Amino acid sequence: MRRAAVSVPSNIAEGAARSGKKEFVQFLNIAGSSLSELDTQMEISFKLGYISQAEKQAVDSKISNVAQMLAGLIKWAKKGRE
Numbered sequence: 001m002r003r004a005a006v007s008v009p010s011n012i013a014e015g016a017a018r019s020g021k022k023e024f025v026q027f028l029n030i031a032g033s034s035l036s037e038l039d040t041q042m043e044i045s046f047k048l049g050y051i052s053q054a055e056k057q058a059v060d061s062k063i064s065n066v067a068q069m070l071a072g073l074i075k076w077a078k079k080g081r082e
Helices: 002-017 021-047 053-079
Strands: none
Touching (some): 002 021
């Protein structure tokens, strides 16, 4: 779970350091995939009883917020980094 969580900002940073818009968007999509992986791992943790419903809901809310920000960043990046 830590790996997936750290992978999100790491891929955003790596993509931002690339010179092309296409590469940046590719790394943003990879960041989104890592976020989905984290979401899945949270669901599994809850179903196995490792975390409570309240803990899951708190993290789900944060994952949702990050997903919205990431979607906006992808939309902006596809238009062209203005």
